[in-house]
Amino acid sequence: MSETHFPSPNEPSPMLEGWPRSDGRKGIRNVVAVAYLVECAHHVAREIVAQFREPFDAFNDADGPGEAPVHLIGFPGCYPNGYAEKMMTRLTTHPNVGAVLFVSLGCESMNKHYLVEQVRASGRPVEVLTIQEKGGTRSTIQYGMDWVREARAQLALQKKVPMRLDELVVGTICGGSDGTSGITANPAVGRAFDRLIEAGAACLFEETGELVGCEYHMKSRAARPELGEEIVACVAKAARYYSILGHGSFAVGNADGGLTTQEEKSLGAYAKSGASPIVGIVKPGDIPPTGGLYLLDVVPDGEPRFGFPNISDNAEIAELIACGAHVILFTTGRGSVVGSALSPVIKVCANPLTYRNLAGDMDVDAGRILEGRATLEEVGREVYDVTLEVSRGARSKSESLGHQEFILTYKTFEPVGPACLPASARVAIPVVASH
Known part of the structure; x- marks a missing residue:
C-alpha cells in the first residue's frame, strides 16, 4: 500500500470520506446485508448472495462508480434471545450497511417486524421475505435477487461526504x-x-x-x-x-x-x-x-x-x-x-x-x-x-x-x-x- 503521511499531534486530523447515515454516523463501506433469521432460511439467503459474489480482484464499493457488495449474515437459532436480537439490530443498522434484506422461514422466534421497523427508521432500503409465504425456495431466491438488484441501483446513486x-x-x-x-x-x-x-x-x-x-x-x-x-x-x-x-x-x-x-x-x-x-x-x-x-x-x-x-x-x-x-x-x-x-x-x-x-x-x-x-x-x-x-x-x-x-x-x-x-x-x- 502507498505510504501515508502521519500527522504530528499538532497537525489537523486527516480527512476520510464516508456514506452518511441518518443517525449522524458515516460508513466506510456501503454493503447490502442479506440476513437470515433462522438456520432453516440460511440456504435461501446464501443462494441470493451467491448471485452477486464478486471475483477476487473486483472491489466496487470504494472510490468511483460501481455496485455495492452483498454480504451474508444471520442467526441460526429458532428460540428467542435478546442478545441475538440486539446484535442483529446493531449489525443491520451499522454505518457500513446501506440496505438490508431479511430472509425468514416464517415460524422462527426472531421478531422480523421489529427488525424491519428499526432498519426502515434508519432510512435504509429494507425488505423481509418469508419463505412460507413466497412459494418456497426457488421463488424466494428470485424475489431476493430482484430486490437486491434494485437496492444496489439505489445505493449507486449515493454520494460520500467528508468524514473526520x-x-x-x-x-x-x-x-x-x-x-x-x-x-x-x-x-x-x-x-x-x-x-x-x-x-x-x-x-x-x-x-x-x-x-x-x-x-x-x-x-x-x-x-x-x-x-x-x-x-x-x-x-x-x-x-x-x-x-x-x-x-x-x-x-x-x-x-x-x-x-x-x-x-x-x-x-x-x-x-x-x-x-x-x-x-x-x-x-x-x-x-x-x-x-x-x-x-x-x-x-x-x-x-x-x-x-x-x-x-x-x-x-x-x-x-x-x-x-x-x-x-x-x-x-x-x-x-x-x-x-x-x-x-x-x-x-x-x-x-x-x-x-x-x-x-x-x-x-x-x-x-x-x-x-x-x-x-x-x-x-x-x-x-x-x-x-x-x-x-x-x-x-x-x-x-x-x-x-x-x-x-x-x-x-x-x-x-x-x-x-x-x-x-x-x-x-x-x-x-x-x-x-
Missing part, C-alpha cells in the same frame, strides 16, 4: 497467537491505537478471558476509580466462566507456537490495548458514546448455559462490529486467514516465517521487528497508515480474497452500569430492548 478521523471506530482482536504475538504485532497495534485515540477515534479491545492477570494493570489505566473496579470485576467474571467450562483461553495451537502459560498469552493480548487511558466498558451492541479506549466485555453474564459457546474469534469480530467498528485489526502469529462480513479486517502478522508463508493473506509484516528490519514504532505507524487507507476504500487482503466469515449464537448480557461510561455520556447509549 474522530468519527472512526476501530476494533482489535488476536487469533492464532504464538510466542511472537506479544512482542511484535500486538504492541504494534497498541501503538496504532494510541495514535488513533490521540486523533479522537474510538478504539475497542476485548478478550477478557485472555486478560486474566492483567486486570490490575488495566485498573491503573482507568479514567475513573469506579471504572477500575468494574474492570477488575469484568475479568473476574471471565475467569469464573472459563473455570466452569473446564479450560481457559489457551489452545494447543498456542502452545505449539511457543506460548508457555495463560499468563504469557494474557500479557500479549493486553499489549494490543496500547497505553492510552481506558475510558469505559461496553458490551456487545453498545456503541461507544465518545472517542477513547474502551474494553469490550464479551463474556456472558450469569452462569454458562446450554447453547452458550466458548469464545471464538469470528463471534468476537461480529461483536466488535455490532459496537460500530468500521474496521478490525486482527493480529496473528500462527496465521489465521479469516475476515468478516460488513467491516474490513486488517491482518497484522506477528511471525516473519508465517508472513512469508501466508503473504497473500497478511496486510502488515510485524515480524520485521524480530529480524531487525523495522522498529516497533515504525510498524505501529504502518498499522495506523493501513487503517486509514482501508478506511478510505483500499481493500484489505481478506476482502480481496472474499472472506465474509460470520457467527451469531446465544448469549445473555445485563446493561452496563453508570460507572462503565464517561460521565458526559452515561445516557448516550440507547437501550435495544428484546421483543
Whole structure:
C-alpha cells in the first residue's frame, strides 16, 4: 500500500470520506446485508448472495462508480434471545450497511417486524421475505435477487461526504497467537491505537478471558476509580466462566507456537490495548458514546448455559462490529486467514516465517521487528497508515480474497452500569430492548 503521511499531534486530523447515515454516523463501506433469521432460511439467503459474489480482484464499493457488495449474515437459532436480537439490530443498522434484506422461514422466534421497523427508521432500503409465504425456495431466491438488484441501483446513486478521523471506530482482536504475538504485532497495534485515540477515534479491545492477570494493570489505566473496579470485576467474571467450562483461553495451537502459560498469552493480548487511558466498558451492541479506549466485555453474564459457546474469534469480530467498528485489526502469529462480513479486517502478522508463508493473506509484516528490519514504532505507524487507507476504500487482503466469515449464537448480557461510561455520556447509549 502507498505510504501515508502521519500527522504530528499538532497537525489537523486527516480527512476520510464516508456514506452518511441518518443517525449522524458515516460508513466506510456501503454493503447490502442479506440476513437470515433462522438456520432453516440460511440456504435461501446464501443462494441470493451467491448471485452477486464478486471475483477476487473486483472491489466496487470504494472510490468511483460501481455496485455495492452483498454480504451474508444471520442467526441460526429458532428460540428467542435478546442478545441475538440486539446484535442483529446493531449489525443491520451499522454505518457500513446501506440496505438490508431479511430472509425468514416464517415460524422462527426472531421478531422480523421489529427488525424491519428499526432498519426502515434508519432510512435504509429494507425488505423481509418469508419463505412460507413466497412459494418456497426457488421463488424466494428470485424475489431476493430482484430486490437486491434494485437496492444496489439505489445505493449507486449515493454520494460520500467528508468524514473526520474522530468519527472512526476501530476494533482489535488476536487469533492464532504464538510466542511472537506479544512482542511484535500486538504492541504494534497498541501503538496504532494510541495514535488513533490521540486523533479522537474510538478504539475497542476485548478478550477478557485472555486478560486474566492483567486486570490490575488495566485498573491503573482507568479514567475513573469506579471504572477500575468494574474492570477488575469484568475479568473476574471471565475467569469464573472459563473455570466452569473446564479450560481457559489457551489452545494447543498456542502452545505449539511457543506460548508457555495463560499468563504469557494474557500479557500479549493486553499489549494490543496500547497505553492510552481506558475510558469505559461496553458490551456487545453498545456503541461507544465518545472517542477513547474502551474494553469490550464479551463474556456472558450469569452462569454458562446450554447453547452458550466458548469464545471464538469470528463471534468476537461480529461483536466488535455490532459496537460500530468500521474496521478490525486482527493480529496473528500462527496465521489465521479469516475476515468478516460488513467491516474490513486488517491482518497484522506477528511471525516473519508465517508472513512469508501466508503473504497473500497478511496486510502488515510485524515480524520485521524480530529480524531487525523495522522498529516497533515504525510498524505501529504502518498499522495506523493501513487503517486509514482501508478506511478510505483500499481493500484489505481478506476482502480481496472474499472472506465474509460470520457467527451469531446465544448469549445473555445485563446493561452496563453508570460507572462503565464517561460521565458526559452515561445516557448516550440507547437501550435495544428484546421483543
